[in-house]
Amino acid sequence: MKNKTFIIDGTYYMYKYYFAIPMLRNNFGKPTNIIYGFINMINIIYKKYNPNNIIFVFDSKKKNFRKKIFKKYKKNRSIMPKEIIDQIKPLNFLIKNLGIPIVSIPLIEADDTIGILSKIENKKKNYVFILTNDKDIYQIINSKTFILENFYKIIGKNEVKEKYKIFPKNIPDYLSLVGDKSDNIPGVPCIGKKTAQILIKKYKNLKNIYKNIEEIKYLNIKNKIKIIKNLKEKKKETIFSLKLTRLNLNFKIKNKLKNLKLKNPNIKKLNIFFKENNFKNKIIFKNITF
Incomplete structure (x- = not known):
């Protein structure tokens, strides 16, 4: 590439x-x-x-x-x-x-x-x-x-499709359903990985899951009545979780991201830095070794 x-x-x-x-x-x-x-x-x-x-x-x-x-x-x-x-x-x-x-x-x-x-x-x-x-x-x-x-x-x-059985764009929907411990996002009780994958595969996203919530009872999944109940009870929290898990790509910061290009290294300062920190390994950078 x-x-x-x-x-x-x-x-x-x-x-x-x-x-x-x-x-x-x-x-x-x-x-x-x-x-x-x-x-x-x-x-x-x-x-x-x-x-x-x-x-x-x-x-x-x-x-x-x-x-x-x-x-x-x-x-x-x-x-x-x-x-x-x-x-x-x-x-x-x-x-x-x-x-x-x-x-x-x-x-x-x-x-x-x-x-x-x-x-x-x-x-x-x-x-x-x-x-x-x-x-x-x-x-x-x-x-x-x-x-x-x-x-x-x-x-x-x-x-991603092989690991999660969903498309990358559906990762926020998936995480809002199963939760994410690292970010303290709770998820919906009784909905694990497989259930979330089935729901997303069938209904495409969280919005459609809620739109067709009564149809879930006809799906081949465990605890479906309890899942419907939990989805209803946790609707506000789950939709809020989607807002947390979805990346916001609309911030107006493009001006701050201009000219982000590699520059020539300051070899003199780097060699001093390496000696001060006892680093004996070399860096190969832009075809320069120091």
Whole structure:
């Protein structure tokens, strides 16, 4: 594929490497395990995929619209550990001096920003590969947008259909029915994965499910009378959940997403940074090794 843009959910990978890589510290006693993980990630992307562009997206410190309208949204997540906070500034220094653009927009969640960026890149006829672990992002997968899972497994429309038995666009409907523990979205009692898949396959989306709710009693599913009852009782919450799980691609932030192109790295600053943090591994970047 030509014209490949890699969009990376930086917030997810900070947590991933914090827990996945044993704690490393530099000569000043500062933690560096997350930074080390990011260096390896960038190396893998360059060596394996030779990208035309890379963009890191991070969540903003300010509350996004989902937290404003739903106080329990992601409330089950713990406070960011100090060892992660201590690595944010040097991590930003590394990425910026590699010439890789960073995007973090106040009040807008990283997922929505990733969705808008993907749409912009698709219009430029670029293929988009998204590195994340967030199921919400599956909804924007199309013929030119993919999820790159664990760096090597490419998730496209067919893979979503095989895994969830639904199309990518129906992921918000699916999550509003089954719930999403990571985002504290409750779902509808008695509706599991298989039932949600049957309902979406039959009625296409949540709106049509409610429109044809009385027909559910004729379907070949367990506890259908109880499911109808629960759907009715939880209608307000379920429709509200759909609003939370569906990405908002209509934010007017395109001006903030212009000129997000790779620049030449600052090799002098990077070499000093590597020495200060005891990193002996090399980065291969834009055909430059340092």
